Amino acid sequence: MNTIVSTHNLSKCYGGVYGVNDVNLSVYEGDVYGFLGPNGAGKSTTLKMLLGLIQPTDGKVTVFGQDFKKNRRFILSQTGSLIESPSFYGHLTGLENMRIMQSLRSVPDRNVMEALQIVRLEKQKDKKVGQYSLGMKQRLGIAMALIAFPKLLILDEPTNGLDPAGIGEIRELIQSLPQRYGITVLISSHLLSEIEQIATSVGIINEGKLVFQGSMDQLRSQSESRIALKTANNPQAGQMLLERGLSPVIKDGFLTLQDLNDTEVASLNRTLVQAGIDVVRIEEHRQSLENLFLQLTGKEKSL
CATH class of the missing domain: 3.30.70 (Alpha-Beta Plaits)
Incomplete structure (x- = not known):
């Protein structure tokens, strides 16, 4: 299997305290990789370093086999992301928000409509986003991340605050992406019950250190x-x-x-x-x- 994301001793230090400490991730093509850990464990910091939103203190990030520092533009052109909560213009419709993202990513019209259909928002596309439910906003955020149909999709706690029905919709959507669209997914969560149902591989981080990495079957085999x-x-x-x-x-x-x-x-x-x-x-x-x-x-x- 091809390695889509790998890190080597990735670290981030804040005021002498390591929020992320020597993390070595390996995400393979076609994976739904669940990145697990308690709140404050270093998940979001790690994902932001993968996207160049935070500069690592130490270590190296390789995506699609290329050094992130040397090939940042190409890597980001093939990557979609939703970090923390999605940002929108509430006075604009869902479609108008998608058009803005379309302009930024330089993608054709068909991508806009297909992404809205994938997240089941095509019937609400003309509704103002300020009137969207939390679940609809999360789905629109994922549609915006999918608009260029990237090879890699990075989602940070995408089910936060959703009701059970909304969680089920997001889970079903994420599970379908590798097989239907060839998209490798890296998803963070503090809820094992959610990751257990969708992930093929998992990494567990605690206090900035990666304490487990492997397939879900390997994790299950560790249970006594x-x-x-x-x-x-x-x-x-x-x-x-x-x-x-x-x-x-x-x-x-x-x-x-x-x-x-x-x-x-x-x-x-x-x-x-x-x-x-x-x-x-x-x-x-x-x-x-x-x-x-x-x-x-x-x-x-x-x-």
Whole structure:
């Protein structure tokens, strides 16, 4: 796979404090890359450095295989972005705002109408933006970012403040972009539940440092798995397991153990039944991704 975005030891220091510290991102062609972290972790600062809106203190940004400093104009011509909240002229219609962006990006009329159709605003294009709902404004912001049909789309918290229906619309839109239009998407969020549903790859940043990067499957594989047994006599069963060198913990009516293979589980079940202890239930309990996220970013941090 071609690497669309890569950074090498990307850092930004404010008054002696690093907001972003040695971040090495790798975003591949066709990815929906979820950039996760608590509020204030360094997500927006990183994205602004990718777009040249903030000058890095240290490190290098490469986009489409080219050094950003040397090929800024070309890279930005192939990139669309929505950073923080979108900006519009509220007294103008959605279409008029799109025309302004059309002039800035020098794109044909068909791009304007197609971008509005993608975000489902073609029927509201003649309505003043000041009368748009928050969700409509977010969709218009994405349409403006899409107007040149870029190879790379960078979205910073695009579902902020939206209701569940609006979040669902944005999620469906983002998922469709790589396959339908060949657009690689880099999206930041502090909500794991949103990224989990749309991302193919994920990077997790905390206090300016990248603490995880990989596919969603790789992230899921890091969540701990435990075996939970429920018996007719948990105290007696627990004692038997201790005698076998295991360390069961009684929690919520279950004896929980470290992950065991199928042969070991079958052996435990047989031992308990032969001892006259009825085994009521055997389950595999896996740590949720949300708990794993909290673990990676520090439990004191809010989502």
